[in-house]
Amino acid sequence: MTEENKLPSGHTRIDSLEMRGITKRFPGVLASDNVNFDVKSGEVHALLGENGAGKSTLMKILYGMYEPSEGEIFLNGKKITIDTPTDAINHGIGMIHQHFMLVETLTVAENVALGLPSSRGFLTDLDKVSARILELADIYGLEIDPEAYIWQLSVGQQQRVEIIKALYRGAALLILDEPTAVLTPQEVDEFFVIMRQMVADGHGLIFISHKLHEIMNICDRVTILRDGAKVGTRNIADITKSELANWMVGREVSMTRELEEIERGPSRLSIENLSCDNERELPAVKNVSLNIYSGEILGLAGISGNGQRELAESITGLREITGGKVLLEDEDITNARPGEVTKRMLSYIPEERMRDGMIKDFSIAENMVLREHHIPPFAEKGFLKLKKIASHSDELIKKFRVKTPSRETKAGTLSGGNIQKVVLAREISRNPRVLIAAQPTRGLDVGATEYVHEQLLEQRRDGTAIMMISEDLDEVMALSDRIAVICEGEIMGIVERADATPQKLGLMMAGESGE
Amino acid sequence: MMSPELIIVGVLSSTIRLATPYLYAAIGETFGQRSGVLNLGVDGQMLIGAFAAFYIAFTTGNLWLGVLAAVIVGALMGLAMAFVSVNLQAEQGISGIGFYLFGLGMSELLFKMLLGTVETVKGFPDLEIPFLSDIPYIGEIFFQHNIMVYGAFLLVPIAWFIFNKTTLGLKIRSVGENPEAADSLGVSVARVRYFTIILAGILSGVAGASMSIALLNVFQQNMTSGLGFIAVALVYFGAWRAFGVLAGALLFSFVNSLQLWMQVLNIPISTELAIMLPYILTIVVLVLTVSKVRPPSALTKPFDRGD
Numbered sequence: 169m170t171e172e173n174k175l176p177s178g179h180t181r182i183d184s185l186e187m188r189g190i191t192k193r194f195p196g197v198l199a200s201d202n203v204n205f206d207v208k209s210g211e212v213h214a215l216l217g218e219n220g221a222g223k224s225t226l227m228k229i230l231y232g233m234y235e236p237s238e239g240e241i242f243l244n245g246k247k248i249t250i251d252t253p254t255d256a257i258n259h260g261i262g263m264i265h266q267h268f269m270l271v272e273t274l275t276v277a278e279n280v281a282l283g284l285p286s287s288r289g290f291l292t293d294l295d296k297v298s299a300r301i302l303e304l305a306d307i308y309g310l311e312i313d314p315e316a317y318i319w320q321l322s323v324g325q326q327q328r329v330e331i332i333k334a335l336y337r338g339a340a341l342l343i344l345d346e347p348t349a350v351l352t353p354q355e356v357d358e359f360f361v362i363m364r365q366m367v368a369d370g371h372g373l374i375f376i377s378h379k380l381h382e383i384m385n386i387c388d389r390v391t392i393l394r395d396g397a398k399v400g401t402r403n404i405a406d407i408t409k410s411e412l413a414n415w416m417v418g419r420e421v422s423m424t425r426e427l428e429e430i431e432r433g434p435s436r437l438s439i440e441n442l443s444c445d446n447e448r449e450l451p452a453v454k455n456v457s458l459n460i461y462s463g464e465i466l467g468l469a470g471i472s473g474n475g476q477r478e479l480a481e482s483i484t485g486l487r488e489i490t491g492g493k494v495l496l497e498d499e500d501i502t503n504a505r506p507g508e509v510t511k512r513m514l515s516y517i518p519e520e521r522m523r524d525g526m527i528k529d530f531s532i533a534e535n536m537v538l539r540e541h542h543i544p545p546f547a548e549k550g551f552l553k554l555k556k557i558a559s560h561s562d563e564l565i566k567k568f569r570v571k572t573p574s575r576e577t578k579a580g581t582l583s584g585g586n587i588q589k590v591v592l593a594r595e596i597s598r599n600p601r602v603l604i605a606a607q608p609t610r611g612l613d614v615g616a617t618e619y620v621h622e623q624l625l626e627q628r629r630d631g632t633a634i635m636m637i638s639e640d641l642d643e644v645m646a647l648s649d650r651i652a653v654i655c656e657g658e659i660m661g662i663v664e665r666a667d668a669t670p671q672k673l674g675l676m677m678a679g680e681s682g683e
Numbered sequence: 684m685m686s687p688e689l690i691i692v693g694v695l696s697s698t699i700r701l702a703t704p705y706l707y708a709a710i711g712e713t714f715g716q717r718s719g720v721l722n723l724g725v726d727g728q729m730l731i732g733a734f735a736a737f738y739i740a741f742t743t744g745n746l747w748l749g750v751l752a753a754v755i756v757g758a759l760m761g762l763a764m765a766f767v768s769v770n771l772q773a774e775q776g777i778s779g780i781g782f783y784l785f786g787l788g789m790s791e792l793l794f795k796m797l798l799g800t801v802e803t804v805k806g807f808p809d810l811e812i813p814f815l816s817d818i819p820y821i822g823e824i825f826f827q828h829n830i831m832v833y834g835a836f837l838l839v840p841i842a843w844f845i846f847n848k849t850t851l852g853l854k855i856r857s858v859g860e861n862p863e864a865a866d867s868l869g870v871s872v873a874r875v876r877y878f879t880i881i882l883a884g885i886l887s888g889v890a891g892a893s894m895s896i897a898l899l900n901v902f903q904q905n906m907t908s909g910l911g912f913i914a915v916a917l918v919y920f921g922a923w924r925a926f927g928v929l930a931g932a933l934l935f936s937f938v939n940s941l942q943l944w945m946q947v948l949n950i951p952i953s954t955e956l957a958i959m960l961p962y963i964l965t966i967v968v969l970v971l972t973v974s975k976v977r978p979p980s981a982l983t984k985p986f987d988r989g990d
Contacts, residue, residue, distance in 0.1 A: 254869045269864035271857040272980075282857050283868030286850050333868075 190239035262339025324355035433462025436633035467648030475657035515600035528580025585616030701936035708914035711886025723779025726911025727786020732888025753892035761884020772985035859979035
C-alpha cells in the first residue's frame, strides 16, 4: 500500500517549499534582493532571467551552498534552515548542477554510492546499489547501465546519472540548473519525458533555462528575476513567448529577423574535398566541399559532434588536413599554421570559448590582443605597446558593451555572455575577410544572443564571408543565407534560406540526403 | 664457475628481495597519488625511516621497535606534508623536493650525532615457509626471505582490495579524480588526503627500515641513493594500480639484480655502466608508457571549495 504523501521512490513528498524575503549581499553586490519564490509538488516552476540576474545565487541558497543575508525557507509550512548541501539532501532537495558532479573514471554505481554509508560497513555494497539504481531507473524511465563508466556515457546519459544520484538520496524536489544547455535536441525531448514523469509522480521541479520555447513547453509557472530582484511570477498558460522575452529583458526583443538584401560577392573561402581526423585518429570530416561568399552567412547545421569542430579547426590551421584543399581568396592555406591564417585575415570564434577562445588568467586587455599581440600597432620590435593595447581594449569594452570593472579584470571572472563579447570583439574588430563562428551563442541569455546576432549581421553587411556553425535550428534559420547540414562528417546538402524548414533540416541532420 | 641453474635462481631470488623497498614506497605513493597528492619527498622519508629503524634496533636490540620507530617518523613527515599540501595548498612538486632535502640532511645529521661510524645490526632472519620453501627452485626464489620481504608483497593485494572493494578506496579514487564532485556528496577531501599522505609517509618510513634492518643491515649516509624517486616513477609505470606497481618493481629489481650478479660473476662490463642500467631503464620505460596512461585528474591540484 502506498501512503498518500509518498513518492514512487519511497521517499516523502514535498507539498510546498517557500523562500521568503531572500536577500544575499556580496561585497559591493546585491545578488538577491528580497526575493519570494515557491514551488509545489507536481509542478515545474521556471526561473528565468539574464546572466547575472541572480538565479544561481537563489538556488545556491536553497541548496545550502550560500548562506542568505536575510530571509527564510519553509518546507510544507514549517521553517527550516539549510546550511550545507547535506542539509538540503536530508530535507529532500536535490540539485542537478550545470557542470556535472561526476567522477569520470568511476562507474555509475560507484558515483551513486560515493559518500553514502554502505550496508557492509567499510566494504562497498555496489551490487545492492546497482539493484536500487535499476529499480529507480524502472520507476522513472531512466534507462542506465549501473556498471558503465561515466566516460563511456553520452552527455544525456550522464545527466540521467545525476538525476538518479539525487533520487537515490531521496530528492523530492529537484533544482535543474540549465539542464538542457548541453543536450542535443533529441536528448532534450527525452529529458522532457522524464521531467513530465517526475511531475506526474508528485515531484516538484525548479527549471532554470534561457530557452524560452523550452519554458513554454514544459513549465507550469515562471518567475522572472532581473538584477537580483523578482519581476513577477506568471502562469505559463497566460503568457506568450514574445511577452515572456520582452518581460525578461525589460524591453522589446525581436524574435524573428528579416535578412537585409545584400548582393553576394565573390567567393572568399573555398573548401575542396577536405578530410581530417579526430583525436582518436578516426575520420571526422569526409570529403567536404563548401564555398563561402563575401557578404553571406553560411549556416552549418548539425548535431554537435558530427565533425563541426574538426572542420573549423582544420580550416583555421589547428588540425592537420589529411586530404583536400582550403583556399582563402585563391591563396592556398591548406595546413597553414594558425599564425599564417591569422595574417590572411581569417578570424575564428571557437566553440569552447573558455578553453580555446581566451586565457582565463589574463586580463581583458591582454585577451583583446591575443591574436595580434606580436604585430603593430600592439607591438614593435618585440616590445608590447602597452598604451596602445590599453586604449584599444577600452575602446572595444565600450563598443561591445562588455560589463567589467576594468580592462585589467581577469577574463575568467566574467560571465559567459561577457566572455563571448571579449572574444567577439577581438575577432571582429580586425575586419576579417573570413569569419568562422562556432556555436557563437551557446549558453548565452536572450539579450547577449541578440547582441551577437547583430554583430554577425553587421559583419555580413561589411562583406565578410561568415561560416556560422550552430546546432540551434532557430538561430541557423534566422541568420543564414544558405544552410549546409553536416552529419557524421559529411555534408548532407545545402539548402537555400527560402527552402529551409525545420522538418527538412532535422531529417538531414539525422543523416538523410537533402537531394 | 657456477652452474647456470644456480645463477638463474640467484638472480631471481635477489630480484624478489630487492623489490622490497620499492614496493613499500611505491604502494604508499600510489595511495597519495590516487587521492591527488604527489609526494616527491619519498626518498627523504625513507632515509629518516631507515635511520630511525636502524638506530632503535641498534640501541635496543629489538627489530620490531625499529620498525615502529620508522612508522612513527614516517607518519610525522606525512603529517607535515599533508599540512603543507592540504591546508597551505603548496605547490606539491616543490614542497616535495623540500621534504626530500630535509630528510636527506636530517638523517645525516642524526647519523653523525648519534652514531658517528657505520655500524651493523643483525637484521630480520630469513623465514622459510614450511613445505613451500622445499619446492625445488621455486622455494629458494620465493619462500626463503625475511618477514619484511613477505610483508611488501602482501601489501600489493591489500592495496588492491582497499582501492577496489572498500568505501574508503572509492573515496580516495574520487577525491583524486574530481574533488568537487566528492565534496558535493559530503566526502571530506581534506580528511581523505590527510589519511593517504600519512599512510604514504608510514610506508616510505617502512621502506627505509626494510633497507637498514632487513636487507643491508647497516645505515649509511644517503643509503637510498635516489631509490625513493624511482618509487615515484614506478607509480606512473604501474598506471596507479597496485599490481602495475608490482610489475614495475619486479622489472626494476630484476635489472638491478642482474647487474649485481654480472659484477659478482666478473662479466667484463664497467661497474659504472652496470649501475646505470636500472636508471636508463626507468627513463626508457617511462617514455614508452607514460603517454598512454592518464594520471588522476586532480593530481597535484590543491582543493579549494571556492566560496
